[in-house]
Amino acid sequence: MSAILEGIKILDLTRVVAGPMCTQILADMGATVYKIEKPGEGDDTRRMGPFLKDPATGQPSNDSALYLAYNRGKHSVTVDIATPEGAQLVRDLALRCDVVIENYKVGSLAKYGLDEASLRGLKPELIYCSVTGFGQTGPYAPKPAYDFILQGMAGPMSTCGLPDDQPGGGPMRTSIPMTDMVTGLYATIGILGALMHRQKTGEGQAIDAAMLDATVAFNGHLAVGYLMSGKSPKRVGNTNPIASPSEVFDCADGLIIIAAGNNGQFQQLCAVLGAPDMPTDPRFATNMQRIAHRSELQGALQALVRGRSRAQLLKQLGDATVPAGPINDMALVFADPQTQHRQLVVELPHSSGQTVRVVRSPLNWSASPVTHKAPPSLGEHSVQTLRDELGLSEAQLQGLIRKGII
Numbered sequence: 510m511s512a513i514l515e516g517i518k519i520l521d522l523t524r525v526v527a528g529p530m531c532t533q534i535l536a537d538m539g540a541t542v543y544k545i546e547k548p549g550e551g552d553d554t555r556r557m558g559p560f561l562k563d564p565a566t567g568q569p570s571n572d573s574a575l576y577l578a579y580n581r582g583k584h585s586v587t588v589d590i591a592t593p594e595g596a597q598l599v600r601d602l603a604l605r606c607d608v609v610i611e612n613y614k615v616g617s618l619a620k621y622g623l624d625e626a627s628l629r630g631l632k633p634e635l636i637y638c639s640v641t642g643f644g645q646t647g648p649y650a651p652k653p654a655y656d657f658i659l660q661g662m663a664g665p666m667s668t669c670g671l672p673d674d675q676p677g678g679g680p681m682r683t684s685i686p687m688t689d690m691v692t693g694l695y696a697t698i699g700i701l702g703a704l705m706h707r708q709k710t711g712e713g714q715a716i717d718a719a720m721l722d723a724t725v726a727f728n729g730h731l732a733v734g735y736l737m738s739g740k741s742p743k744r745v746g747n748t749n750p751i752a753s754p755s756e757v758f759d760c761a762d763g764l765i766i767i768a769a770g771n772n773g774q775f776q777q778l779c780a781v782l783g784a785p786d787m788p789t790d791p792r793f794a795t796n797m798q799r800i801a802h803r804s805e806l807q808g809a810l811q812a813l814v815r816g817r818s819r820a821q822l823l824k825q826l827g828d829a830t831v832p833a834g835p836i837n838d839m840a841l842v843f844a845d846p847q848t849q850h851r852q853l854v855v856e857l858p859h860s861s862g863q864t865v866r867v868v869r870s871p872l873n874w875s876a877s878p879v880t881h882k883a884p885p886s887l888g889e890h891s892v893q894t895l896r897d898e899l900g901l902s903e904a905q906l907q908g909l910i911r912k913g914i915i
Contacts, residue, residue: 512539513877517704520603521545521583522611522623524552526656526686527720528640529579530693532610535700536582537870537879543606543894544580544885545599548587548913551887552576564863570886572859577867577884581857585885586894587915595914596621598895604632605898607707608700612640615650625715634713636703640696644719654720656686663688663724668731671746680744692723753799754778757836758811760819767810768832770796777829781822782813857883891915 517540521532529544529552536542546552554576560569561577586602589595600622603609609628611618618624625637639645642654660666660682670681696718703714725732731742742750749755752770759765769778772788772795779787787793787809792802799806814822819835826833835841842848855869860883870879895901895915909915 510877512880513874514538514540514704517541517608518606519543520599520606520609522599522609522613522618523640524612525554526575526579526689527692527696527718528610528612529554530690531638531640531696531700531718532583533579533581534693534697534870534872535608537872537881539877539880540608542583543586543602543890543898544583545590545602546585546587546887548589548888548915551585551587552580554579555887561859561861561863561865564861570861572861572865572884572886577865580884581867581870582880582882583885584890584894585888586891587888588891589914590621590623592912592914594909594912596623598899598909598914599623600628600631601899602894603628603635606635607704608636608638610638610640610696610700614653615639615641615645629713629715632713634707634711636700636707636713636716638696638700638703638716638718640692640718640720642720644722645717649721656689656720657682659688659720659724663721664728664732665724668728668742668744670744672744675746678744687727688720688724691727692718692720695723695726748803750800752796753803754806754810756807758807758814760814760817760822763819764836765814765819765822766834766836767814767826772796774831775799778810778826778831781825781829781831782810784809784813855881857881859883860886860889888915 514535519532519535519540519542521528521542521544523529523532532542532544551571555571555573557573557575558569559574561572562568563570588598590599603623611623616624619627625639629635629637641650642659643649643652661680665687666680666682669683671678673679696716699716699718703716707713735741747757749768749770752768754775755768755770757764757766767778769775775793776788779785791798793799793806823833823835837845843854853869854866856864856866859865865883869881872879892906895906
């Protein structure tokens with residue numbers, strides 16, 4: 510059973526999250542991904558803990574949680590591209606690949622001959638994907654960018670968090686690097702589309718994957734609503750502005766989300782809570798009325814929920830087909846029976862001799878399932894890759910090692 514991208518080779522010149530997430534997905538789909546890392550240092554995320562411990566010494570290694578999360582299934586090849594010899598090695602390797610993906614500042618790879626114009630000039634059928642904060646053109650193109658900054662600039666922070674007039678109100682970022690991750694997803698889609706285009710036409714092309722573009726698009730209906738009305742959406746915290754009740758409530762032993770927006774669900778909710786007459790109150794008869802009188806409804810429901818066991822209430826609401834769920838920390842996420850049934854944790858043999866636990870790919874195909882492989886140790890595949898792909902001799906490889914080029 511062959512993988513979808515079996516035979517496709519990717520040269521990965523990316524670091525941190527957006528680019529590595531993209532190339533991890535491609536590796537999960539069966540592509541061979543050569544991740545170029547700086548000798549002795551590697552991807553920046555190798556220095557961002559917590560760290561996997563070296564089984565021999567018990568000391569922290571340079572395999573961090575952040576690195577392990579976004580570099581599954583790749584070949585780590587250490588090459589110093591700042592040296593002429595190193596840059597030539599990577600150019601030669603690029604010409605053996607189908608796709609090059611990089612996330613350097615705009616124009617900075619030209620001095621190494623690793624820019625799109627240089628490489629596609631030598632191999633026009635090459636697909637070249639550049640991941641940047643603001644794109645290849647425009648007044649912000651040369652600027653560096655980070656997820657936190659883009660969450661602010663592209664709009665999401667303005668819509669996340671409590672309203673200004675509430676305690677703790679103000680813009681709020683998401684703790685996961687949302688803009689990095691959505692850019693990585695769009696970059697993956699772009700590369701897959703370019704591979705299909707090349708299959709049909711034989712043509713390569715460049716892909717301009719910008720965090721700004723991806724994140725503005727990710728605003729979805731909030732962005733389109735503004736374009737229609739000219740009004741910026743307000744922060745509403747954990748309240749769903751288009752449905753009521755749809756918010757967080759305090760149980761006796763934890764928090765619960767109840768989202769009973771339509772009339773049937775609301776009636777079932779009230780029956781479970783022992784208030785079957787509440788739906789006949791004119792203030793609560795329809796979703797629009799419930800939205801208009803949200804604070805009164807929320808107070809009335811909170812009084813009914815406060816003394817109840819969360820687990821018991823979730824069971825009762827589930828039996829009544831009322832949408833509800835807990836707010837889980839990570840321990841509860843991985844203890845959840847549905848998470849366990851979906852086998853979202855995989856254990857992979859790592860080159861250090863130990864087993865690492867990571868989250869599996871969420872891709873599920875019936876005919877070509879993902880084959881998971883552990884993230885690589887720094888430089889784990891340098892010698893093998895340069896020998897197999899470029900035909901370097903043992904003497905040449907040892908010379909490069911002595912010079913610190915690989």
